[in-house]
Amino acid sequence: MASLPAAITYAESQSLPRVTPRPAPLDLKEPGAILLLSCYELGHQPLNLxxxxxxxxxxxxxxxxVDAAVAPPDDAAIAAARLVAISVPMHTALRLGVELAARVRRRNPDALLCFYGLYAWLNAEYLLREWADFVIGGEYEAPLLALIQALERGDPGPVPGVSDRVHRAGPSLARIDxxxxxxxxLxxxxxxxxxxxxxxxxPAGYTETTRGCHHTCLHCPIVPLYRGRFFAIPRQVVLADIRRQVRQGARHITFGDPDFLNGPTHSLRICQALHEEFPEVTFDFTTRIEHILRHRxxxxEFRRLGCVFVVSAVESVSDLVLEKIDKGHRxxxxxxxxxxxxxxxxAMRxxxxxxxPWTTLEDYLELLDFIEEQGLIEHVDPVHFSIRLLVPPGSALLDRxxxxxxxxxxxxxxxxxxxTHPDPRVDRLQxxxxxxxxxxxREGWSSHTTFAAVRALACEAAGVAIPAEPPRRGHRPPPPRLTESWFC
Structure with a gap:
């Protein structure tokens, strides 16, 4: 390296304009040069791959x-990759994705690392500082392709829709083909x-008919990215995806849209076509309480077409809590x-x-009473009794x-x-x-045994008497369920 002129001090040299060297073009068309990884998608075949x-x-x-939830990538696949892209559509996936990123860095430190998906964009600052070279949020396919093409050209960026360690981009909200x-x-x-x-x-398959969500519940991590927008996936694409999964052995389909009834006509037509082609295939979907009432x-018709249960974000029976998160129901x-x-x-699940932060011990006991009175003990996955509010970076709750x-x-x-809850008993109970x-x-307890044990803890925390164990069956029959619990 040529020495600096004597008239320029070292301190002065540090303030001189710097030119970022143009990166060398990458050959990314070779098989395995691009490695896509999924860590966790609620126990279903990853659509985000x-x-x-x-x-x-x-x-x-x-x-x-590679779906690392089924079989982790082998060292050879990691070593061969020039770009590794990790799908992180939810909180659990991101926690596992960071562990996977650490393995990639150890095995192949020269590989470029990209996180894409909902929780990537929310946590971009941390990921880009600690792990990632690139982060993509929103409708990620087009920005991912644009990034790959830029890397092939040796273009230093910025790439629209892609955040890197120098440039920050908003989530991509352009509709893709x-x-x-x-x-x-897979x-x-x-x-x-x-x-x-x-x-x-x-076996249960999985697909989506829309992305994003029309609603803006304050605690929902979709809101900071989509802000009330959603995109319909073409009917022929959804049906082709279902057809492929049925050929692979699926006999039930989960529609995993954030809300299946954001576009009720679109959803109904897909279900009608599904039933006409595969009358033996059942399905479930997720929708809000408000939509159940609005589209009652x-x-x-959904039942006639094969719907066996609906997941709905009840969240709480405290009207105060429901108001605080702007849930849209009481x-x-x-x-x-x-x-x-x-x-x-x-069935409702x-x-x-x-x-x-607003839930009291009395609210928690009221929720348990409601579940028993409504015959819902077998309808609630036990993990839901323990879920604590997550507030990711960018959460709409922070604007309140x-x-x-x-x-x-x-x-x-x-x-x-x-x-931290103002009542330490609540945090301790959680x-x-x-x-x-x-x-x-882990030990395979029955729903009723688990419910009774949870109630005993809650009553002890509140200092009230433990009621007798509820009857073994409410007025609803045991509902259909998936073998993987639903949570984020």
């Missing part, structure tokens, strides 16, 4: 895709969640939604958010005027802001319930 696989292969690339998801390299449905119903167990006339609406589904012959009253510092490595349901799940 199948879509980018199809998108990149359509453009002439030959990526390798959806390809049929490519599941050819493990077949028998490796994933199964439907349990009427004494039989069948559709549910008998306790009375939950009761009415249950009636609508009962009359249609469809509630998802819960029982621990928030009262946020400063309860929010704590950001724990970047845990991907959430901390908070920890006890989390430990208990983990044990119950």
């Amino acid at each position: 199948a879509f980018p696989l199809a998108y990149l292969r359509r453009a002439g690339y030959r990526p390798v895709a 959806f390809p049929e998801p490519d599941r050819s390299d 493990p077949p449905p028998r490796h994933y969640a199964h439907l349990v119903m009427d004494g039989r167990i069948v 006339e559709l549910f008998p 306790k009375a609406d939950i009761v009415e939604a249950l009636r609508v589904l009962d009359e249609a012959g469809i 509630p998802s819960l958010l029982p621990f928030t 005027p009262d946020a400063a009253e309860w929010i704590g510092p950001l724990d970047e490595a845990s991907f959430t802001y901390t908070w 920890q006890q319930v989390a430990t208990l349901v983990e044990q119950a799940t």
